[in-house]
Amino acid sequence: MNDMLKTAQNTIIKTGKAMGLAQDVIDRLVQPDGIHEFTLQVKMDNGKNKLFTAFRIQHNDNLGPYKGGIRFHPNVSRDEVQALATLMSIKCAVAGLPYGGGKGGIIFNPKEMSEGELERISKEYVRAIASIIGPTKDVPAPDVNTNGQIMKWMLDELIKINKKQLKKADLEKLKATFTGKPVKFGGTLGRTEATGRGGVAITEALLSKLKKEKSEMKVAVQGFGNVGYYFAKIASDRGMKIVAVSDSKGGVTGEKSLDIEKIMNCKKEKGEVAGCYCVGGVCDIQQGKKITNGELLELPVDILVPAALENVINKENMHKIQARIIIEMANGPVSEEAYDYLTKKGVLIVPDVLANSGGVAVSYLEWFQNMKGQVWSEEKVNKKLFGMMSDAFEEIWQTYTKEKSSLKQAAFETAIRRIIRKAK
Ligand code: GLU
Numbered sequence: 001m002n003d004m005l006k007t008a009q010n011t012i013i014k015t016g017k018a019m020g021l022a023q024d025v026i027d028r029l030v031q032p033d034g035i036h037e038f039t040l041q042v043k044m045d046n047g048k049n050k051l052f053t054a055f056r057i058q059h060n061d062n063l064g065p066y067k068g069g070i071r072f073h074p075n076v077s078r079d080e081v082q083a084l085a086t087l088m089s090i091k092c093a094v095a096g097l098p099y100g101g102g103k104g105g106i107i108f109n110p111k112e113m114s115e116g117e118l119e120r121i122s123k124e125y126v127r128a129i130a131s132i133i134g135p136t137k138d139v140p141a142p143d144v145n146t147n148g149q150i151m152k153w154m155l156d157e158l159i160k161i162n163k164k165q166l167k168k169a170d171l172e173k174l175k176a177t178f179t180g181k182p183v184k185f186g187g188t189l190g191r192t193e194a195t196g197r198g199g200v201a202i203t204e205a206l207l208s209k210l211k212k213e214k215s216e217m218k219v220a221v222q223g224f225g226n227v228g229y230y231f232a233k234i235a236s237d238r239g240m241k242i243v244a245v246s247d248s249k250g251g252v253t254g255e256k257s258l259d260i261e262k263i264m265n266c267k268k269e270k271g272e273v274a275g276c277y278c279v280g281g282v283c284d285i286q287q288g289k290k291i292t293n294g295e296l297l298e299l300p301v302d303i304l305v306p307a308a309l310e311n312v313i314n315k316e317n318m319h320k321i322q323a324r325i326i327i328e329m330a331n332g333p334v335s336e337e338a339y340d341y342l343t344k345k346g347v348l349i350v351p352d353v354l355a356n357s358g359g360v361a362v363s364y365l366e367w368f369q370n371m372k373g374q375v376w377s378e379e380k381v382n383k384k385l386f387g388m389m390s391d392a393f394e395e396i397w398q399t400y401t402k403e404k405s406s407l408k409q410a411a412f413e414t415a416i417r418r419i420i421r422k423a424k
Helices: 003-018 023-030 078-094 115-132 148-162 168-177 194-209 226-237 260-270 293-297 336-344 358-372 378-403 407-421
Strands: 034-043 049-060 066-072 100-106 138-142 218-222 241-247 250-253 289-291 303-306 325-327 348-350
Touching: 003 023, 003 078, 003 407, 023 407, 034 078, 034 115, 049 066, 049 078, 049 115, 049 138, 066 078, 066 358, 078 100, 078 358, 078 407, 100 115, 100 138, 115 138, 115 148, 138 148, 138 168, 138 358, 148 168, 168 358, 194 226, 194 325, 194 348, 194 358, 194 378, 218 226, 218 293, 226 241, 226 260, 226 303, 241 260, 241 293, 250 293, 289 293, 336 348, 348 407, 358 378, 378 407
Parallel strands: 066 100, 066 138, 218 241, 218 303, 303 325, 325 348
Antiparallel strands: 034 049, 049 100, 241 250, 250 289
């Protein structure tokens, strides 16, 4: 069993025991409802067929349809997908959504494929899962290396499969089978920025509990992709001081707030964040310097936001972390050992299942609009997202302060309570 799955299951077992749940109830929460594994045969550009192993794992649907992304990556494995499906059940419950947890994946490197090959793989995957997905059954979304375009290809294929037997109104609703679609094809405004924006909402809710002024917070963000970039940009727009950012090649840090937009423009030009310091038009931030990803994590900041890879804060560097608040925007960026060590030292770590739940929360708003035939403004979506995030935070904070455990344990406890209340 891989580490991620072991950790996810152990956290459920540990929390279940602390809650005094019966062993059979805990066992049921650990075991997924269904594990679907497929072999896809797809024609490559060279005319030859290639086989791909693909999964859809449906963990628990007590609260509603299974929900969760589909990832394309050479390291996808059955264990990894199962771990992520399990965490989606927790994440959706934490966010107060009427969804269970699921996850999908295909083992391959999409960066080695042509666009046509990617489209054919995506569509073949839908032919495999067509009978187990649908707006009230299982609602996939983008995840690592998948995006709106891929959701659109998948939806087109699902419509093709169902065209004959469905009425026009039902075909409309079929759109709600996938979220994270391009806005033109039934997606919602605000979905792209949602994970980052949700993380900022959670951070603000925490700061207000701690009676800390956000304008006084020095923040370092690791990762400048869809999650890290929007977190940095939105947090900066809302008054926090972003003093360091990085991408996979390294980063920059400065005494004063960085100009996130300028760094993004520079990254587009140069291909990396490191070196975007005092280059071209970005020279108005003085006294800055290049840093490595490792150095970023150990900076003397108030808030650390690991928004890229898992396991970056671990037993090797946990003693050197200076931040008093960590917001887990990536999945599992703080190892189990480091989480316990830092929590004992009084560091507040907002767990991924809460911190990055803004993405799936806005997926729910997209699904809701599709089901009701509505189209909302971006302002409305963002306002709802802030409301959902602050409600989710409040509930977990209450449990946390009552139980004096960790925010992670409080999040899992809140989720498990909600899931078992709806047990069939
Ligand atoms: N893949 C994202 C996640 O892991 C979003 C899932 C969704 O929107 O359904 O949270």
